[in-house]
Amino acid sequence: MDPDPSRGVAAAHATRGGYVVALDVGGTAMKGGLVGAGGEILLTDRRPTPRDEGPLRVIEAIRDFVADLARAGQGTPSGVGVAVPGLVTEDRAVYSANIGWKDVPAAGFTPLDVPVRLGHDVRTGGLAESVLGAGRGERDFLFLPIGTGIAGAVVMSGTPYGGSSGWGGEIGHIPVFPGGERCACGQIGCLETYASAASVARRYAERLSRAASTRTPGLPIRTGDLYGGPPARRDLPHPEGPQNFRSPAPGLRTPGSVEERALPPEPGPRPSGSVEGGSVSPEPGLRPSGSVEGRAVSPRPSQDVTSLGSSPYVGELAPARGHATAEDVVRLAMRGDPAASAIWDDALEALSYALATYTLLLDPSMIVLGGGLAQAGPALFDPLAERLQSRLTFRAAPPLRPAALGMNAGMLGAALLGWQAAGVPNPGATWTLDVLRSPSVP
């Protein structure tokens, strides 16, 4: 921590209206800050989350961080807000598979004798986008950060909704391709399995390696047989055995309950292009805008994967083949690389199904996309908006908007929680973006 530049500011501010300690705890890093009553960011800092050292050590690190931030602020903070992953209520961290803790009371995260409030990490980010960011003034919207994983903050009547038990917003585990790939959670065909940044990178790497290993003359293999968009055909050996599935997250699901079940015929996300058993011409690149006729469902690029090894674009990644990031995949897709296009197309298809379902169920006024993959910009927003609209026949699709607060959403949301804990009604209502940007947050 380098409190020197801000220490004086924080100290001066502490005498005027107080401040809160805000902490956003992620799986790899914690972002902390001191935030004044008017939204002034007095200090920020970042530390690694010692997840590998066990949950007790993580709690200890959080307590130390809160104490150090408060010390830098000089004077007792008005409250503490902490955003954590997993199953969370405002006064208890019930469970986190990611970090490993169970049933930690809010007070356990701070050594200070001040009011404290907990929030779910994504819902806390959604709170910040709702009060301060892209959702400001919107009562009903979805905040969907697309990063390593996918979860949503369902904002209803201005409040992120956690549901009856705190599981609300797990849109990443909505099945979008029945008969598709198994998700880490144990379910089949989850959105996250196709559209998270980690999944896009993983599926691309798998596709390249399988393309290289399945170049067997005379054996026609469809894209879907390999990559799980459509179900496996039962008349061909499935190259991806259950042993290749990742282990389900502990405590989430009993593994194996679905594996042996016969897969039903697919209703099919693609009415055209899924040629039975044969190879069809590769469709280079993402589909151009306007390719969706009326309300027809978009076909996905289909091609004989045996041709992938000869992709003229794959060579670009030769030094790091198999290690392309999601951003690389999007970039390659935009340049017409067939393998990358197919993977990105699956991600867009999956997102459009999930968002159509969300739209029909909850009628949001907008959908705010954040997280690393939202940095793809038009490569994500344009085709996704088009596909979402193509799935909705009797209503307009809600607009897709980029998140406004970036990686700071969680910390700013935690500050709002801290002010809520301090008893301030509607914290953030008068904060301006100018104030939030000064000084800049690392």
Ligand SMILES: [Zn+2]
């Ligand atoms: Zn899942």
